Amino acid sequence: MISSIEIVRTAVLALKRNKTRSMLTALGIIIGVAAVIAAFAVGAGANKSIDEQISSFGSNFIMVYPDRSAQQTGNTMRYLTYDDAKAIEREVSGIEAVAPMINTSATLVYGNTNWTTGVIASTEKYSNVQDREIALGRDINESDVRQSAKIAVIGETIVEKMFFGESPLGNSIRVNNVPFTIVGVFASKGQSQTGSDQDDIVLVPLTAAQKRLVRWTTPGRIGNIYIKGVSMNALQYIQSETEALLRERHRIRPGSADDFSVRNISQMLEARRKTTTIMSMLLGSIAVISLVVGGIGIMNIMLVSVTERTREIGVRMAVGAKAIDIRAQFLTEAVILSMIGGILGIILGIFAGYALSSFTEAPPIFTVSSILLAFLFSGMVGIGFGYYPAWKASLLNPIDALKYE
Numbered sequence: 001m002i003s004s005i006e007i008v009r010t011a012v013l014a015l016k017r018n019k020t021r022s023m024l025t026a027l028g029i030i031i032g033v034a035a036v037i038a039a040f041a042v043g044a045g046a047n048k049s050i051d052e053q054i055s056s057f058g059s060n061f062i063m064v065y066p067d068r069s070a071q072q073t074g075n076t077m078r079y080l081t082y083d084d085a086k087a088i089e090r091e092v093s094g095i096e097a098v099a100p101m102i103n104t105s106a107t108l109v110y111g112n113t114n115w116t117t118g119v120i121a122s123t124e125k126y127s128n129v130q131d132r133e134i135a136l137g138r139d140i141n142e143s144d145v146r147q148s149a150k151i152a153v154i155g156e157t158i159v160e161k162m163f164f165g166e167s168p169l170g171n172s173i174r175v176n177n178v179p180f181t182i183v184g185v186f187a188s189k190g191q192s193q194t195g196s197d198q199d200d201i202v203l204v205p206l207t208a209a210q211k212r213l214v215r216w217t218t219p220g221r222i223g224n225i226y227i228k229g230v231s232m233n234a235l236q237y238i239q240s241e242t243e244a245l246l247r248e249r250h251r252i253r254p255g256s257a258d259d260f261s262v263r264n265i266s267q268m269l270e271a272r273r274k275t276t277t278i279m280s281m282l283l284g285s286i287a288v289i290s291l292v293v294g295g296i297g298i299m300n301i302m303l304v305s306v307t308e309r310t311r312e313i314g315v316r317m318a319v320g321a322k323a324i325d326i327r328a329q330f331l332t333e334a335v336i337l338s339m340i341g342g343i344l345g346i347i348l349g350i351f352a353g354y355a356l357s358s359f360t361e362a363p364p365i366f367t368v369s370s371i372l373l374a375f376l377f378s379g380m381v382g383i384g385f386g387y388y389p390a391w392k393a394s395l396l397n398p399i400d401a402l403k404y405e
Contacts, residue, residue, distance in 0.1 A: 135156075
């Protein structure tokens with residue numbers, strides 16, 4: 001019986017003699033394994049991002065925002081207003097806090113240092129709704145909002161980029177050339193799963209921003225409204241009551257489309273999770289089809305190889321090779337071919353995972369288990385589809401094989 005090392009060496013030499021054909025044969029395996037790797041990585045990354053966002057926002061979180069599609073249906077566009085937020089908090093039960101918000105960007109100036117960042121304008125309820133804590137100084141309070149005070153609470157990134165170890169409390173920074181006095185610093189939250197810096201933030205009173213930072217013509221206009229329910233069980237009631245209240249306030253006739261949208265954050269993220277699952281299933285289907293096609297390709301090429309090397313098989317049998325040796329050699333060739341495809345597929349899958357992650361807005365997560373599983377799959381395909389050609393080669397009659405031209 002021929003040694004395993006000799007069988008592997010002979011198999012590698014046989015594949016080297018037909019490099020182009022070998023690579024084309026492995027193409028189906030490469031695509032299949034790449035699809036498996038990408039599907040696992042994109043799905044895992046998206047699900048982790050969704051879980052993190054649910055944890056960050058809280059599962060009892062509702063967002064209200066203007067619906068631009070109302071303009072396309074002929075309705076007069078109305079924006080959300082500060083009074084809308086007050087009405088929701090006043091008239092809808094089951095609510096813990098309501099935070100009207102405006103999101104904008106601004107250039108900050110302190111001394112000779114400039115920094116461009118996102119500015120959030122809200123009320124004293126913002127930190128409660130967003131689960132933010134104060135590390136230094138104080139938060140915005142009701143008096144600040146009522147008086148349109150030019151004060152600000154900043155994140156740790158702003159402290160690092162603009163104050164270089166100096167305490168920011170009491171100092172004045174210019175936000176789009178408007179001076180704001182810093183009264184507090186948020187506790188650090190670090191980066192989100194999507195890579196955004198949650199500490200690169202400036203919070204100012206909503207009323208101060210409406211008067212000095214944004215130039216909207218609609219009185220009291222805001223960007224959106226965040227609502228925190230007392231519990232998850234209250235969300236459906238809050239959502240339906242908020243929709244009814246805003247339809248009444250915006251004078252929307254029965255049968256007409258809303259000029260706003262009310263979304264439960266859990267529902268929004270679950271919808272995104274379903275989209276990601278569908279994408280992963282699609283990639284998984286491509287993977288299965290590609291692996292089967294690749295396996296059939298390996299089987300066909302190995303059958304052709306058996307026919308082409310019939311005389312070689314006869315010579316080997318004549319000098320002492322047993323049927324099991326012939327079967328082992330051709331099976332080894334099929335497995336090596338599929339495993340080469342598996343390795344190249346893993347590399348391609350990593351690149352594909354990063355490319356596809358741009359659609360899910362979450363970095364892919366590559367696990368050792370998924371890579372090993374994909375590699376194992378490629379080996380199983382080689383064994384499964386390579387066995388028949390190997391078995392057929394081992395059944396050749398040495399005398400007939402030597403006569404083959």
